[in-house]
Amino acid sequence: MxxxxxxxxxxxxxxxxxxxxxxxxxxxxxxxxAESGGPVLGGAYHGIVGTLxxxxxxxxxxxxxxxxxxxxxxxxxxxxxxxxxxTFFVDVMTGIPSIVAGLFAAAFFGLVFGPGVRTGFVAAVAxxxxxxxxxxxxxEEMLKIVPNELREASYALGVRKWRTILKVVVPTAIxxxxxxxxxxxxxxxxxxxxxxxxxxxxxxxxxxxxxxxMTTLPTYIYRQLMSPTSPTNTDPSTQRAWAAALLLIIMxxxxxxxxxxxxxxxxxxxxR
Amino acid sequence: MSSKSIEGTGGAGRAGDKVFSGITLLAGxxxxxxLFSVAVFLLWQALPTFMADSADISGGEGFFTxxxxxxxxxxxxxxxxxxxxxPVGIGVALFISHYAPRRMAQGLGYLxxxxxxxxxxxxxxxxxxxxxxxxxxxxxxxxxxxxxxxIFSGPASQTGKTMLTAGIVLSVMVLPIIxxxxxxxxxxxxxxxxxxxxxxxxxxxxxxRMAVFPFARxxxxxxxxxxxxxxxxxxxxxxxxxxxxxxxxxxxxxxxxTIAAEIALNFPEAxxxxxxxxxxxxxxxFLITLAVNVIARWIISRHKEFSGAN
Numbered sequence: 251m252x253x254x255x256x257x258x259x260x261x262x263x264x265x266x267x268x269x270x271x272x273x274x275x276x277x278x279x280x281x282x283x284a285e286s287g288g289p290v291l292g293g294a295y296h297g298i299v300g301t302l303x304x305x306x307x308x309x310x311x312x313x314x315x316x317x318x319x320x321x322x323x324x325x326x327x328x329x330x331x332x333x334x335x336x337t338f339f340v341d342v343m344t345g346i347p348s349i350v351a352g353l354f355a356a357a358f359f360g361l362v363f364g365p366g367v368r369t370g371f372v373a374a375v376a377x378x379x380x381x382x383x384x385x386x387x388x389x390e391e392m393l394k395i396v397p398n399e400l401r402e403a404s405y406a407l408g409v410r411k412w413r414t415i416l417k418v419v420v421p422t423a424i425x426x427x428x429x430x431x432x433x434x435x436x437x438x439x440x441x442x443x444x445x446x447x448x449x450x451x452x453x454x455x456x457x458x459x460x461x462x463x464m465t466t467l468p469t470y471i472y473r474q475l476m477s478p479t480s481p482t483n484t485d486p487s488t489q490r491a492w493a494a495a496l497l498l499i500i501m502x503x504x505x506x507x508x509x510x511x512x513x514x515x516x517x518x519x520x521x522r
Numbered sequence: 523m524s525s526k527s528i529e530g531t532g533g534a535g536r537a538g539d540k541v542f543s544g545i546t547l548l549a550g551x552x553x554x555x556x557l558f559s560v561a562v563f564l565l566w567q568a569l570p571t572f573m574a575d576s577a578d579i580s581g582g583e584g585f586f587t588x589x590x591x592x593x594x595x596x597x598x599x600x601x602x603x604x605x606x607x608x609p610v611g612i613g614v615a616l617f618i619s620h621y622a623p624r625r626m627a628q629g630l631g632y633l634x635x636x637x638x639x640x641x642x643x644x645x646x647x648x649x650x651x652x653x654x655x656x657x658x659x660x661x662x663x664x665x666x667x668x669x670x671x672x673i674f675s676g677p678a679s680q681t682g683k684t685m686l687t688a689g690i691v692l693s694v695m696v697l698p699i700i701x702x703x704x705x706x707x708x709x710x711x712x713x714x715x716x717x718x719x720x721x722x723x724x725x726x727x728x729x730x731r732m733a734v735f736p737f738a739r740x741x742x743x744x745x746x747x748x749x750x751x752x753x754x755x756x757x758x759x760x761x762x763x764x765x766x767x768x769x770x771x772x773x774x775x776x777x778x779x780t781i782a783a784e785i786a787l788n789f790p791e792a793x794x795x796x797x798x799x800x801x802x803x804x805x806x807x808f809l810i811t812l813a814v815n816v817i818a819r820w821i822i823s824r825h826k827e828f829s830g831a832n
Contacts, residue, residue, distance in 0.1 A: 318549035326543050327550075336550045338819065339557050345748065345815035346560070346808070347755020349782045353804040354560040356789075357567040379556060386553070412542035440641020443757035443782065447789045468643040468758070475647055475762060488651065495644045502639050 297470035297494060300370065301501075304449065304466055305439050307374035308381055313431055315378075316385025317420075323386070324393040325415055343383040351379040352444025359448075370464040373449035377438045384437055388430025392423040425513050432509035436502045442468035467498045561808070568802035574795055588799065589781075589806055595685070596780040596807070599760060600753040602689025603696055608746055610693075611700030618701075619708035620730060631705075638698035646762030649691035654682035654763060661686070683765040685778045691759045696749035703748065707741035708734055740821050747818035751811045757782035781807040 319336065327333030355376035356368075396419050404414040420427070449464045465473075474491035571585050614634070618627045658680060668674040711734045719729040761783040765776040785800050785807075792800055 315549045315552055318546045319553055322543075322546035322550040326546055332550070336553060339554055341819050342812060342815050343553070343557055345751040345755075345811055345818075347751075347757070347782060347811050349755065349757045349785055350560070350564070350804050350808045350811070353785065353789075353801055354563055357563040357801055358559070360567065361563065379560070382553060382556070410536070410539050412539045415542070436639060440643065442641070442643040442646075443761075443786050446786050468641055471643050471647060472758065472762065475650060491647060492651075495641075495647055498641055499644060502641060503636075506635075506639055 297465045297467045298497070300449070300464040301439060301466040301468075301498075304370045304373045304377065304445070304464065305435055307371060308377035308438055309431070309435055311374060312378035312381040312385055312434070316382045316434075317389055317427070319382075319386050320389035320393055321415060321420075323390055325411070325419070340383045340386050343379070344387070346379065347443075348380055348441050349443040349447065352376045352447040354379060355444065356447050368449055370449055373445050373464065373466075376444040376448050377441060380441065380444070381434045381438050384434040385431055388433065389423075389427050392426030392430065393419060395426075396422045425515070429509035429513040432505050432512060436505035436509070439505070440468055440498055440502055442472055445469050446472065467494050467501075470494050471498070561805075564801055564805040564808060568798055568805050570795060570798040571802040585799070585802060589803055592779055592781045592784055592803060593806065593810075595778040596754055596782070596810075598685060598778060599689050599692055599764075599780050600750055602686060603692035603753040604746060604750055606690065606693035607697045607700055607749060611697050611745075611749070612704055612742065614697075615701045615704040615708055616730065616734075619705050620726070620734070631702075634698045634701050637694070638702070642695060642756060643758045643762070645691055645695055646759040649687060649759060649763040650683070653691060654684075654687050657682040657684075657687055657690075681765060681776070683763055684776060685764060688760045688764040688780075691763050692753045692756055695756060695759060696753050699752055700745050700749045703745035704738070704742050707738045707745070710741075711737045740824065744818040744821040747814055747821070751814045751818065754814065755782055755807060755811050757786045761786045 319340075323333055323336060327336075352373075355372050358375070359372045400418055400422060401414055404418045405411075409417070445466050446469055449466065449469070471491045471494045474487040474494070614630070618630050622630065661682060661684065664674045715733040715737065716729055719733040720726075724732060760780050764778065764780075764783060781803050785804055788796070789800055
């Protein structure tokens with residue numbers, strides 16, 4: 251499978267593909283390039299921008315919430331009903347179908363701002379619903395393995411609990427937390443279904459997450475396959491889809507590698 | 523002077539303590555609130571569908587008649603996926619945990635993680651462009667030679683975009699989940715049990731059957747349930763691979779549809795009652811997956827207590 255994506259995707263991956271959008275690309279253009287054998291025009295720049303912006307916003311929303319919840323679960327709760335409920339529902343949230351998360355965000359913003367609101371920000375909210383549980387789980391695991399001696403040493407020096415958490419516990423676990431967050435990003439960056447119902451689809455570059463529809467790489471792939479720009483010559487669209495798929499896989503791989511690297515670079519600091 | 527400053531920082535520290543613990547508590551409650559509001563908003567937006575005249579719903583015979591084929595389609599797709607992924611997943615997990623040499627086990631582990639990391643739309647694209655055309659031949663053969671079985675009745679699809687293809691793609695997607703979870707559970711089997719079985723003269727396979735499987739059964743069941751949850755909610759693979767239609771028994775003809783794919787395909791153009799219909803469909807999907815996940819988690823938590831006693 252990876253071989254297929256590589257062999258079909260490399261052909262379409264060019265600087266042009268990376269830095270042009272689909273603005274002004276019509277079926278006629280594709281027909282012309284298919285007939286003359288010229289290069290496939292049009293690219294995924296708008297998709298790349300959309301993917302990065304939406305994922306960035308999803309991260310901005312979900313990392314603080316996820317981190318603080320994990321801190322609550324590990325440091326403050328005493329295994330009471332509330333913390334057990336949170337743990338349980340975080341587990342359940344991991345299993346929410348991505349499209350339901352998308353529907354939730356669409357329904358929520360539809361109720362607040364009138365029906366049919368589709369912006370990058372709505373998509374970011376949908377993605378953060380998917381992302382929060384992953385962040386909570388990984389952060390929780392990392393905070394749990396911070397040795398208790400460190401906390402006690404800090405208390406013994408008269409440091410307040412919240413300063414202890416911020417200055418001792420979290421910095422000790424930061425490598426694990428960072429790699430957990432990176433993995434969470436890798437998980438949501440490839441999500442398609444929620445974006446389809448929340449961010450819409452456009453051919454032009456949109457840098458503003460709060461207004462207007464946005465395209466991301468996954469929805470770009472989906473659109474190119476399901477409704478090719480030129481119905482008679484689907485090859486250019488297919489090629490663009492494979493190139494975008496390759497790009498997406500490369501991004502996910504880089505994030506995964508990055509997570510491993512972060513974990514490895516910061517690991518000695520824990521002194522264990 | 524000095525005592526004053528100590529008191530001063532003490533006061534600020536106490537306030538900071540309160541504020542910080544309040545914030546963390548708030549974040550925790552926010553998560554509960556989010557899950558709760560997911561259910562509430564879906565219900566709110568879906569209400570018009572349940573209120574509406576049954577003739578106005580797509581299909582003209584009420585919401586239940588509309589959603590029923592979709593639920594069945596969703597279940598069929600997930601069932602195919604599990605029927606393939608469960609034996610393979612357990613086999614691979616067993617191989618990694620009990621048979622493979624260490625180096626190879628590591629390599630396989632990486633490969634499984636890699637499979638898990640690939641975005642679903644890429645799987646969908648692969649299923650649509652590569653797998654479906656490749657399966658046309660086998661489907662035609664099945665229709666000719668096994669057509670008397672209802673699920674293989676012909677004429678076979680000439681594009682290969684059928685329920686069976688969608689199920690196969692789904693099985694590749696849930697395989698990493700089942701494999702990695704069951705591997706963890708197989709590895710947790712008490713070494714003493716295994717060694718005792720081997721000491722009694724059991725072969726390796728007998729040891730696995732007598733010591734590993736009974737220990738791991740609840741965990742394996744819940745891993746399969748989690749895979750089921752994923753397969754039920756998976757959208758893009760089905761939306762791209764399946765050429766949808768009404769509910770039919772044959773798996774190798776175009777037809778059938780799942781809830782998630784129905785939403786993804788129709789939502790961008792939907793408005794008014796249709797929109798609330800799709801959200802109602804999403805609500806049904808949410809409830810199904812919620813039930814599956816809760817059961818799976820419950821089995822796992824029971825299993826945890828059980829293994830803690832060992």
